[in-house]
Amino acid sequence: MNIEIKIDKTWDINSFYDNIFGENYIKKWGHVRKAIFRWYPQLWEKLNNITDTEERKKIIYEYIDGLYIKYDTKLQTIVQKLKSLFENNKEKIIAGLVTTMDFNPQEIPQVTIIPSFKPNSTFWTDRINLSIALEVFKDKTNPYIDIFVHEITHIIWNQKIWKIYDIVWKLWPLAHEDLKEIVTPVIMRDSHFRDILQSEYMKNANEKQQLLQINVNWTKHNIVDYFESIYQDMKGKWDSFEEIMKEFVKIFLKIEDQIIAKHRIYNEFWFVSKDKEEALKILKEKWYMDPIILG
Structure with missing residues (x-):
């Protein structure tokens, strides 16, 4: 399993929209949505009472794009630090997952870590939005290894649990x-x-x-x-x-x-x-x- 770290502004901005207006995040994962508004009250003010989808997307794009412009230097520094951190710990992480979850690294040949301005880290099938908000805004380093292990565990578990459901219920x-x-x-x-x-x-x-x-x-x-x-x-x-x-x-x-x-x-x-x-x-x-x- 290769661990890639890259900036993907478009993906991050789209995930902001999904986490704010996606049905699952309104019904099941409300803590993610509410955390965004706690961290970015000005964004909430701009979106309040806006019902048009394209207008919502435009507001979110302009707001988050502004963060990417303002904090570009910090973002680049954090990315370099993350690359070094995961290069030094990748083999130990994979070994731990193999031992604890019977993980086959070939099942997920690559995971992409996308640094995110969201206050919460989130995951997809082969991508992890890793929150860097704490470090960007408060100069406090998140335990990035721990967050990655947390999210990759979710990804692996989601792959395996459906087979279990077929056997049990x-x-x-x-x-x-x-x-x-x-x-x-x-x-x-x-x-x-x-x-x-x-x-x-x-x-x-x-x-x-x-x-x-x-x-x-x-x-x-x-x-x-x-x-x-x-x-x-x-x-x-x-x-x-x-x-x-x-x-x-x-x-x-x-x-x-x-x-x-x-x-x-x-x-x-x-x-x-x-x-x-x-x-x-x-x-x-x-x-x-x-x-x-x-x-």
């Missing part, structure tokens, strides 16, 4: 999303990534999943910790990644109604709260943190 989309976000930190906690990860932060799931608890045999666990314990136990018995994912899906099939109910609570109250502290308080009151029961 397909999860509903909301449960599918939660399982995806739980699997990734489980993989990143594996010892094979210990020497290359740049922080501890990405070893946790997104807030939505990290807050979930599960009750198993009258014992409460953090849901990510619980699935990690299953992963470690099965990996210790030399079970394949496919066998481990079969077990994960079987468990999720038992709890997916509860997962979906939690999802709806989170989406209803998290994004309307004025700050994180208030959001956590409301989620607790609405029983979001009450454990899921695994029967």
Whole structure:
């Protein structure tokens, strides 16, 4: 698997449009959309009440194009740093993915990293929009290796999970999303990534999943910790990644109604709260943190 790093302004600008107005980002991945407006309130002001598609695209193009012009020197410097960083760590990353996910590098012969002004990194089948916003605007370096491993894990998992669904059963989309976000930190906690990860932060799931608890045999666990314990136990018995994912899906099939109910609570109250502290308080009151029961 080759890792290419290149500036692609057109792709980045188009992804801004997709992340703001794409149906999935309005319904399923609202955190990406809302993060863009938090970082770029002026863009939101320009787009507010605009309904014409071409006018929306024109506004986004002019705004993001302006960022590319203004921060060109910084962008070029970051790209050179990324090329060196990934050249030095590529083999370790691939080895970790092969070991943890039974990844065949020939299945994804090339992944293109596109530095992005978006505040969140996102992925496609063979492309990763790697957010550089924190470094550009706040002079803070993101843990780029960690973010890449997070996103490439999603890509590999998405390739493999449909075969699992054919064998076991397909999860509903909301449960599918939660399982995806739980699997990734489980993989990143594996010892094979210990020497290359740049922080501890990405070893946790997104807030939505990290807050979930599960009750198993009258014992409460953090849901990510619980699935990690299953992963470690099965990996210790030399079970394949496919066998481990079969077990994960079987468990999720038992709890997916509860997962979906939690999802709806989170989406209803998290994004309307004025700050994180208030959001956590409301989620607790609405029983979001009450454990899921695994029967």
